[in-house]
Amino acid sequence: MYVEQLIEKLGMDNVSQKESILIRHGYDESPHKAVEPDVVCFPTSKEDVQAILEIARNNQIPVTPFGTGSGLEGSSIPVKKGISINFEQMDTVLEFSPENMTVTVQPGITRFRLNDYINSAGLYFPVDPGVDATIGGMVATNASGTTAVRYGAMKDQLIDLEVVMADGTIIHTASKAKKSSSGYLITNLFAGSEGTLGIITEVTLKLHPIPEYTIMARCTFETINECATASQQLLLSGIPLKRIELMDAASVAEVNRQNGYKFSVRPSLFFEFAGAKQAVEAEVELAQTILDNLSCEHWSVALDPDEQQELWKARYDLSYSFQSVKGMDEVGADVCVPIKELPELITYARELIDETGLKGGVWGHVGDGNFHTLILFDPLVNGERQLAESVNEALAIRAIEVGGSCTGEHGVGIGKQKYQELEHGNSLPIMQNIKQLFDPTGILNPGKIFMN
């Protein structure tokens, strides 16, 4: 019955129960079990979103937003079924202001398309989680990725959000000013909330000047510990690194094996320096001096785009290398710890993986303290999945114990609910109260973030 109401409000073309469509909205890139929604809506406006929420409210139907399905923690899987909202028809740039260095977009635009739109004005949106996710999805998971060391996570890019609340009210979380001390700063409540507090219908983002000049570099160290120390020293030097990525030796070996490369099988650091040409050249020189003093090996620098791609190949090919092992499934971790704990945690991760006897790699956004593991298992061999997952579990708990977080950038979704109490302690009931306040009947993406 509510499906007819949806059709009446949104039109036949914007409501689908086709099996292929339902299937596509039931999974993401995570290993979590697929659950298909009962119906998928394709709103074209905030008023459509209001109408969907009104029908959902009146019929007590769960509503789960969906971007491109590239999530890694099941945030968009409608575990309680109901309505999946796909934002592909709300993908417009509403206002681009180069003078303000801001852009206002609908949530369905992807970051590549956004950059295509704005790059000719000399500006870009630098947050880079790897895949071409929607901006709405990136806000909803507080995504970040390789450039967070310089630009921060999604929460740091937000000027204002327009949100349709569970009761149908449309709010703006803030003004369009760059900063404000007015009212309460509620914008970041929605960053990483995975659609559980409201449905985002507009996002105003900070933009950044495209760096004039880029230099990429790579080096290796004998130990992970030395890589971490080097990373700390570079950050302390004040060099505004755009990227600093770590790969452990096992990951390099796997990339070599899969692709026939001959990268030296050592813990490796990958760097991107970007800015005004002379400044970047000075920074690279300084970085090299610092790294030389720390006995780095295989320091190499790439100036032109082709060379740069070549030099970063190992890092780019990394997750694909693991994914492409035939017949194998994978599970991954996403912990983030205070930087001084990073060497211990990465060493611990490596030991845990080695103990399982499974194949796996460790790499990370070493400037933020955020790192990932990827462990391959054979889904047909009894116990292998559990073994792989036990590594994630031990890592998440250890990360929280040393003052870190069970998820640096993928979100809580389905897999990290069980760590919420350990990580948030006394503030978890406060988060639950906020959820209750914003969504009293629990129609917004139920079954996420909290355990029940």
Add this chain to the structure above:
Amino acid sequence: MYVEQLIEKLGMDNVSQKESILIRHGYDESPHKAVEPDVVCFPTSKEDVQAILEIARNNQIPVTPFGTGSGLEGSSIPVKKGISINFEQMDTVLEFSPENMTVTVQPGITRFRLNDYINSAGLYFPVDPGVDATIGGMVATNASGTTAVRYGAMKDQLIDLEVVMADGTIIHTASKAKKSSSGYLITNLFAGSEGTLGIITEVTLKLHPIPEYTIMARCTFETINECATASQQLLLSGIPLKRIELMDAASVAEVNRQNGYKFSVRPSLFFEFAGAKQAVEAEVELAQTILDNLSCEHWSVALDPDEQQELWKARYDLSYSFQSVKGMDEVGADVCVPIKELPELITYARELIDETGLKGGVWGHVGDGNFHTLILFDPLVNGERQLAESVNEALAIRAIEVGGSCTGEHGVGIGKQKYQELEHGNSLPIMQNIKQLFDPTGILNPGKIFMN
């Protein structure tokens, strides 16, 4: 009776009803009417703060936190009397981690003392509101100041807060990791909340490397509009300016008059470039090229600290110049607008001031869109105060109309309550619901932020 309970819990020495103490906790640097608390507490620990809140809860007594009394919007004035909490005995550095580039402090430490503690490790805490405020007060008002163009406001420095909630629960708003997608991001709810949602007892802050080298510079343009355009062009160029400050011609004239200087009476821009020496030199060269193309005048550069102080003299002496006019009181605005609206708003501010016939200046943190006015009035002349305040009112309303905020960095306190509905619209009831949720009996700094 509750005062005896406070004395019993905190000890005689930590509870005061001395008249001089009460008077000192009744006012700040704003023109708002002083209101003395009934008693001032000097807690030495979070447990003391818990005890104060328990007694306040049981006796339904208002509690208002107090830093150094340097606020500009009356946030620390206990308008409903009751207990003022002074944090001068909670001013310790609890944990300093150069490797993490973070520090955990108690709220009563001031930013100068914090910097004294950490500077020898090559790190600094760059947020600079001018005065030597406490870190707790700076969080509570989401303070920022001249360096926000590069480092952001207080909200952007926060890793984790420890907060005693109205019900006595002690929470940590986040982990100690640099980023996280776990739970809801509640840290920024407390930034700018002026003690109305909980009492902050610990703050973990991001730190930044002390720039190796600094160059300061100054130039003038014929119009405010050209200053704003120049500012936009510099930001678009990607130069990581540490400071870019604007002063209107009337302000320069007043500084000259007060101090006998001969600065050219033109709209002026003041710059600070900071970073690695070669990078800074390259950036200044690029800035000069950009500014030359925009027909700037009187470009001058200072390399050594003495010269630098000399060159920034006009800017430094600015607010003091107005304050030191004998027998005159002053009111000031603190609006923040999208940067492209800045020329119009500043021109409007200048016109409004000129129309009153009163003396006043306009200056601003032009990289953020945040600017201030200061208007002098004679408190003995009937109607002058109202005239001066009418300028503030018109400016606040105009700022909100163009998508900006009534307060960029001073806070809502007492003076900006009346604009909350206009600025926040539908999100104001949500903010009020959050207040109700966190502080159901309304003991935390009542009479602030909201109108009732």
